[in-house]
Amino acid sequence: MIERLRNTAREIQALFEQIDSDVKGFQHRTGITCTAGCGHCCNNPGIEAAPEEFFLLALSLWENGTSMEFLRMLEKDEGGGVCVFYSHKQSNPDAGYCTRYEHRALICRLFGFSTMHDKTGSLHLAACAAIRNQVRPDSLETSGGSTLSPGMEIYSGQYEDIFGGAFQKKYPINTAMKMAVEKMGYLFDNTPAV
Numbered sequence: 001m002i003e004r005l006r007n008t009a010r011e012i013q014a015l016f017e018q019i020d021s022d023v024k025g026f027q028h029r030t031g032i033t034c035t036a037g038c039g040h041c042c043n044n045p046g047i048e049a050a051p052e053e054f055f056l057l058a059l060s061l062w063e064n065g066t067s068m069e070f071l072r073m074l075e076k077d078e079g080g081g082v083c084v085f086y087s088h089k090q091s092n093p094d095a096g097y098c099t100r101y102e103h104r105a106l107i108c109r110l111f112g113f114s115t116m117h118d119k120t121g122s123l124h125l126a127a128c129a130a131i132r133n134q135v136r137p138d139s140l141e142t143s144g145g146s147t148l149s150p151g152m153e154i155y156s157g158q159y160e161d162i163f164g165g166a167f168q169k170k171y172p173i174n175t176a177m178k179m180a181v182e183k184m185g186y187l188f189d190n191t192p193a194v
């Protein structure tokens with residue numbers, strides 16, 4: 001079982017590397033970037049994620065023996081606060097950074113630099129106002145009509161495929177992490193170590 005979990009982690013890691021590389025390519029081609037030091041999008045108690053998005057975090061915590069400590073720390077923050085991984089300046093809650101960048105969720109990798117279709121079928125960037133203000137008419141599509149930016153729906157579908165189907169529900173980000181770590185604990189408890 002543990003080998004199966006590690007295989008899933010390798011698949012996720014490969015997809016995350018692809019996404020990160022596509023996002024970098026998009027930033028390079030268009031010049032669209034985050035404002036240096038800005039953490040405005042993490043400083044939002046409304047962020048939701050599926051527990052599966054924290055598979056890498058959960059596996060890492062159980063493998064390095066810090067899962068219980070992490071769950072105790074989460075108990076204080078559960079219930080819809082700002083992400084526990086977000087560290088910000090006392091003087092400015094919007095100026096900060098992710099303290100678990102390598103294990104951040106799918107939404108954290110895609111928000112800001114991926115495209116979505118709205119109800120009318122038009123393409124737009126899933127991003128904050130500061131980033132959307134940098135978008136030019138040619139930023140998202142080539143003249144041939146192909147999309148320059150990573151497609152959120154495409155990558156979300158590929159991520160869900162790793163788990164065998166669409167995710168049922170999203171939760172406030174700290175709750176999603178807690179559920180992911182608890183579920184991983186159940187899988188660890190029910191499998192002999194290899």
Ligand code: SF4
Pocket residue numbers: 041042047083084085086087097098099100101103104105108173
């Ligand atoms: S995991 Fe990191 S990038 Fe994602 S919301 Fe939390 S602090 Fe921000």
